Amino acid sequence: MTNIYVFRLGHRFSRDKRITTHIALVARAFGAKAVVFDIEDNRVKDSVYKICDKWGYGPSGDFEIFYEKNWRKFIKDFDGIKIHLTMYGFSLSKVKDKILKDIKDKNILIVVGGQKVPGEIYNLVDYNVGIGNQPHSEVGALAVFLHELNAKPLDENEWNCKKNQGKIRIFPQKKGKKVAKR
Amino acid sequence: MTNIYVFRLGHRFSRDKRITTHIALVARAFGAKAVVFDIEDNRVKDSVYKICDKWGYGPSGDFEIFYEKNWRKFIKDFDGIKIHLTMYGFSLSKVKDKILKDIKDKNILIVVGGQKVPGEIYNLVDYNVGIGNQPHSEVGALAVFLHELNAKPLDENEWNCKKNQGKIRIFPQKKGKKVAKR
Numbered sequence: 001m002t003n004i005y006v007f008r009l010g011h012r013f014s015r016d017k018r019i020t021t022h023i024a025l026v027a028r029a030f031g032a033k034a035v036v037f038d039i040e041d042n043r044v045k046d047s048v049y050k051i052c053d054k055w056g057y058g059p060s061g062d063f064e065i066f067y068e069k070n071w072r073k074f075i076k077d078f079d080g081i082k083i084h085l086t087m088y089g090f091s092l093s094k095v096k097d098k099i100l101k102d103i104k105d106k107n108i109l110i111v112v113g114g115q116k117v118p119g120e121i122y123n124l125v126d127y128n129v130g131i132g133n134q135p136h137s138e139v140g141a142l143a144v145f146l147h148e149l150n151a152k153p154l155d156e157n158e159w160n161c162k163k164n165q166g167k168i169r170i171f172p173q174k175k176g177k178k179v180a181k182r
Numbered sequence: 183m184t185n186i187y188v189f190r191l192g193h194r195f196s197r198d199k200r201i202t203t204h205i206a207l208v209a210r211a212f213g214a215k216a217v218v219f220d221i222e223d224n225r226v227k228d229s230v231y232k233i234c235d236k237w238g239y240g241p242s243g244d245f246e247i248f249y250e251k252n253w254r255k256f257i258k259d260f261d262g263i264k265i266h267l268t269m270y271g272f273s274l275s276k277v278k279d280k281i282l283k284d285i286k287d288k289n290i291l292i293v294v295g296g297q298k299v300p301g302e303i304y305n306l307v308d309y310n311v312g313i314g315n316q317p318h319s320e321v322g323a324l325a326v327f328l329h330e331l332n333a334k335p336l337d338e339n340e341w342n343c344k345k346n347q348g349k350i351r352i353f354p355q356k357k358g359k360k361v362a363k364r
Contacts, residue, residue, distance in 0.1 A: 019200055022319035029318035051317055088352055088359040122357040133352040135233055136211035136325070137204035143313075143322030144329045170270055170315040175304040177270040 002107050003033040003060070004149070005078070006142065009071055009113040009121070011039045016114065022139045023112060024048045024065060030146035032110075034064045038071045056166025075124045080107030082125040085141045086117070089128030092148060099127060100149075110145065112138040184289050185215040185242070186331070187260070188324065191253055191295040191303070193221045198296070204321045205294060206230045206247060212328035214292075216246045220253045238348025257306045262289030264307040267323045268299070271310030274330060281309060282331075292327065294320040 006027040011020050021044050024035045028048065037044070045065050057063045068074040075082060081103045111117075111125060122128055131141040171178040188209040193202050203226050206217045210230065219226070227247050239245045250256040257264060263285045293299075293307060304310055313323040353360040 015200070018197070019204065022201065022204075022321055025318040026322040029314055029316040029322075055316055088355060088361075090354045090356065094354075119358070122359075128355070128357060130352075130354055131325075131329075132211055133354055134211040134237055136207040137321050139204055139319050139321040140208040140211075140325030143319065143325050147313075147326045147329070170312075172272045172276075172312055172315055173270060173310070174272065175310060176301070177304075179270075 002105065004031060004146070005034050005036060005080075005107065005109045006032050007036045007038075007068075007071065007075065007109055007111045008138075009038055009111055009117055011037050011041060011044075012114070013039060013041055017041065017043055019139060020044050021047050023142060025051060026139055026143045026146065028052065028058050028063050030143065031059050031150055032146065033058070033060050033062070034066065036066055036068050036074065038068060040067045054167055056164035059164065061165055072120075072124070075109065075111065075121075078107070078109045080109055081127070082109045082111065083127045083129055083145075084111040084113075084117075084121055084125040085131060085138065085145060086113070086122075086128050087130045087133050087135055088122075089130040091130050091133060092145065095127060095129055096148060099129070102126070103149075108149075110142065112142050114138065184287060186213060186328070187216050187218060187262075187289065187291045188214050189218045189220075189250075189253065189257065189291055189293045191220055191293055191299055193219050193223060193226075194296070195221060195223055199223065199225055201321060202226050203229050205324060207233060208321055208325045208328065210234065210240050210245050212325065213241050213332055214245070214328065215240070215242050216248065218248055218250050218256065220250060222249045236349055238346035241346065243347055254302075254306070257291065257293065257303075260289070260291045262291055263309070264291045264293065265309045265311055265327075266293040266295075266299075266303055266307040267313060267320065267327060268295070268304075268310050269312045269315050269317055270304075271312040273312050273315060274327065277309060277311055278330060281311070284308070285331075290331075292324065294324050296320065
């Protein structure tokens with residue numbers, strides 16, 4: 001596995017600002033390189049980049065958000081393994097080993113949609129994967145998937161690299177808050 | 183471990199409807215028995231109960247949402263292990279084994295807040311746990327924590343129990359959607 005891209009499909013400008021922001025922040029925190037949206041929404045972009053300025057641009061040092069109007073073409077042309085998170089797919093527990101083998105040395109694109117994704121998406125991807133087969137949250141599904149994918153616990157060590165470029169760093173505590181500014 | 187309760191602290195009526203709904207749906211999908219809010223918001227309650235009517239009331243068959251104005255008292259009096267999810271806490275990877283041992287045969291209360299939780303919460307709980315030490319999402323954090331806690335993959339088998347009471351059931355597919363109605 002080299003780089004993780006997350007495609008947030010079907011962002012609705014009027015309703016999804018906060019959910020989409022959470023999707024982007026989860027992507028960043030769990031090591032994705034970029035989040036792609038099909039709808040331009042600078043409110044989301046600004047609020048995520050504000051976090052990046054303060055906390056860093058991720059393990060790769062260059063986390064970014066960009067827009068792609070033509071999602072169909074983007075997904076089709078993506079060079080790597082494409083995974084759509086959907087409760088209708090095979091459970092992660094069933095396909096995880098195969099996916100981990102498949103993505104070795106390849107880029108991966110994770111597609112997360114809202115309630116209504118176009119039916120053709122199921123055929124554009126390599127895997128349709130359910131984080132369970134019950135309705136819950138694209139934010140929660142993405143977090144669990146990335147957590148499993150990294151196959152290692154996300155902790156402060158991953159983020160203490162120089163590349164990260166953040167101004168704040170947390171020193172984990174039993175109680176209370178401790179941070180250092182650089 | 184017997185029952186999992188999730189306390190959603192600091193719900194803001196004007197802003198958090200969808201995020202809080204996602205928290206409740208994640209709690210339900212990952213096996214919690216109840217979600218508790220400190221602010222009454224029937225919009226959230228209605229939309230989650232609509233999902234329950236269609237998809238079932240969880241493995242225990244009685245998933246519910248209720249309000250507790252006095253969160254301080256509720257958390258203090260809770261009979262079981264109390265865990266606050268916060269990026270300032272020790273990483274899950276460091277405390278997971280201890281927690282799993284601790285919660286055996288006990289109820290657990292997971293507290294998730296928004297950006298600003300009262301400082302005293304850190305002292306009211308048994309554990310302050312970070313799902314990583316970077317800012318992301320209380321939805322994502324809750325999902326990963328419950329996923330790790332259950333220590334088994336969430337899949338259709340867990341939900342195919344008679345107790346579940348749902349009207350719809352998914353048959354996981356490689357591509358497309360297949361459901362059965364009962």
